[in-house]
Amino acid sequence: MTDGPRAPRAGRSRRLLAGALLLAVSVVIGVTVAVSLFLSSSRTVVLVGHDTVVRPTTTGDAVVQTGPLLPDFRFRDVGPVGVTLTLGKTEVGSIEELVQRYGFIANDPTAQVGKVRAVVVDMAVSAAVRGLAAGLIPVAVYLLLGPHRRGELFRGVRTGRGAVAAVLLVSLPVLLWQPWESDERTQDEQESWQTLADLAGPDVTLPAEARDIEVRVGPVTTETKKLVLSAVDTYDRSKAFYSTAAEEAADLDVRQPEDGETLALLVSDRHDNIGMDRVARAIGEAAGATVVLDAGDDTSTGQPWEAFSLDSLAGTFDDWDRFGVAGNHDHGSFVSSYLADRGWTMLDGEVVDAPWGGTLLGVDDPRSSGLGSWRDESGLSFTEVGTRLADAACAAQEDGERVSTVLVHDANLGREALNRGCVDLVVGGHTHVHAGPDAVEGEDGEVGWTWTNGTTGGAAYAIAVGSKPRRDAEVSLVTYADGRPVGLQLVRLRTDGSWLVGDWAPVTPAP
Template sequence: MQPIPRRRLVKILGYIAAWVVMSLAIAVTLFVSSERTVDIASHRATVSPDFSGRVVVHTGPVLPDVRLPSGSRLGVDVVLGKTDATSLDELMTRYAAIASQPEGQIAAVRRAIGSMAVAALVQGAGLGALPLVAWAAVGKQRRREIYRRLRGRDGFVAAGVVVVLAAAILVPIDWAKPDAPAERWQSLRSFVGPDVELPAEVRGVEVMSDATTEESHRLIESVVSGYKQGLEFYSRAAETATMLGLRLPEQDEKVTLLVSDRHDNIGMDKVARAIADKVGATTVFDAGDDTSTGSRWEAFSLDSVSAAFHDFEGRWAVAGNHDNGSFVRSRMESLGWTYFDDEVIDGPDGSRMLGVDDPRSSGLGNWKDEKGLSFAEVGDRLSDAACTADKAGDRPNVILVHDAAMAKGALERGCVDLVIGGHIHVQSGPTAITGANGKIGYTYTVGTTGGAAYAIAVGGKLRRPASIALITYKSGRPVGIQSILLQTNGQWEVAAWVPLTY
């Protein structure tokens, strides 16, 4: 193979360098002028990147804007838009809860910024190549002719036109835009006054102070109080969870975490993760009702539970009856959760699983495509699928549903090892059931992980005891369950590990 001549190599490298420089310059310009609309803090929000090194949140006409350091040269401008909150107090409660557990919202913003960066780089690479392609297409001889023509007055005029057009495109001027008022930022400490105790985590926050926000102190104090209460309660619970006397898996066993009925209580996510880390769990089941209504404003709850277990080997979920519509499932699937489409799939530790979303919501897989099926009819279809798979030698070890009653038929026919669910907000089981074929299976219901009363759990404290369970696997089969309860006063109750024998 002949080596590339030095002069030609320098020319090629020059083209590459020019392409890289132009591409990066265009990409940066496109990046800082781009924006995305995402669901943040129960709002439809617009996110725009910049290089200010700060995160600035524009909250609207009622509350003052806030900003804080981003921790890097990159900054973010967030404009909060429409929300489904029905009252100001409800909105303040949401703000306090989200602020105390912000990991999911941070991840959502990072995804948006990352997608804008990738899009800008791709567009920049394409646009940066256009001048070089045009340069090569014109050819050396034609370039010389053009150069000779441009040396005179016509060339001077053409160059001036090009400069003016470039300036008009790259530096647009809005002559009608009035001068913006000077911004007055002050620390959150000086805004709320010395009587309000601030957690260390928010001491770098600044607040926009102007005539429209002087009456917002009470609202800000409410948010800070709720933030502090939620942060302290759930942080303490996560810390004490690491000291619980939980049964640790043996060398040939693995453990899967089970949560259900979170109902927007993102505070419990760090607590559940702490329990999972304590026993070395790297897989998780979510039995549904992560939201209260299935609305877009509740995306913060889905983002939070996904961020809490983002690095797990396996995450399986079903939609609950309160996860109305298709939004919850589509959002969770986009964040890496595995849902079910009416057939047996791989589960933890080489096990086999079957599941179905609650028919009282929608967007629920193939069975739901058949309109008008009742809860009992979907349960019959589920049981038939389990027994068909069992007869074919592909026995489901676990059926994951929102309401364990849906898979009662599969247990009565002896076609499954374990049925797990939630829904009733009270822990029940494990209970052994001998099927018609003589095989033993178990049913188990975990309580509400969000500590929900009815469908409401978001807030600074638990409304009722919060429930989490650990399922032990051995050789691909569930062999034990341990139930864990966090009381509203922060005290833990750990039940004995219950073996599952077949």
């Protein structure tokens, strides 16, 4: 009578023990595979203007490997997981220009740091999912075998053949790992790390945040001290200029929207000047803007190496309503597709609803590397695209939805739509010189307006990267009420750091 209850309890105990053992094996396999895959993984992204290979490490440091001509840099204790960034190809005119670009980007590295963090997290999640899959393999095998086959397998382990199989199974990970293999000694091992403060010496004053950055020094890289200090100087001056401008922008005397009004911030011709992004955001916040309109020329060539500029733009306005078009310098489709992937509404010739209750229309500049695409049609001239734009605006008006704003890179692209009297306002950039508001009377007496924003990046021609704007930098504030534009205001940051806030110019839309 006493043996009856013990047998079921003993069976349950064996099953629980087997389940616990199986779970432990699964966890060990899963964690081992996940960690191994994570630490051996890499991703190639565009970072600081380079094709960059990102590799996670266990050191907790961030190491930037710049190549054979410049020294490597190391940032200590960046987090529980470190990272090695190996910089690859880029487009640059000279080493001096490249080093100055590094210093300028370091002035506001938020977008680049966020990009690296997102890549590392994505690699960790991917490795964890694969580790989970590997950890489930023993569970799947255990269930597929069934009690009878499992019993035969366990009994077979006690035989000589089973023992050999078990040893081979245990040895397999070691054979794959091959810990006895060692790399040859490299030049990196012959060099040491030195802080920027030690490298510069007591006669050079460094920014506090840069003093502890470490540089790999050796017989070759010692000659690059002048370039490194040049980058630090660019960083220091640009950070001071743009940080001061952003602080002052918060106190500018700009018109505030009244009840029922919506304010949009218009930027154009940034040309890679990420320093102005936080200044533009500060101006918009001071005025109460919630929408950003981008009239294009965010880059100088439209190439992937300029993704750092788009990352900055996207990160700066990530919580606003965002609309944009590509400019003539944003060659190809890279800029539009990159911003679209990051949540921007890139206008393509179709009327869309706007956050202010009206409608918005726009299209990329047709001179963007000969694009001029209209839906699936290509090779259209500037005039032809302007005609198509006017056709779309007038068709919308016939349907009872008058277009409140046409957003283009060059305001001349919307001239025909204004001449036909089908739009309230055309805004653009391109010329790097402010113009407007100018009234345009349409065919039936309807009045529309045109406004050209200066260069937000303070660009001279297509170049804006530097420790401060090369010419006055400008943004515009567009006020909407009842779904239509009612006023415009310019805000200009001069090259000497002073401000010009234009008067708010009311515009009266057609009845």
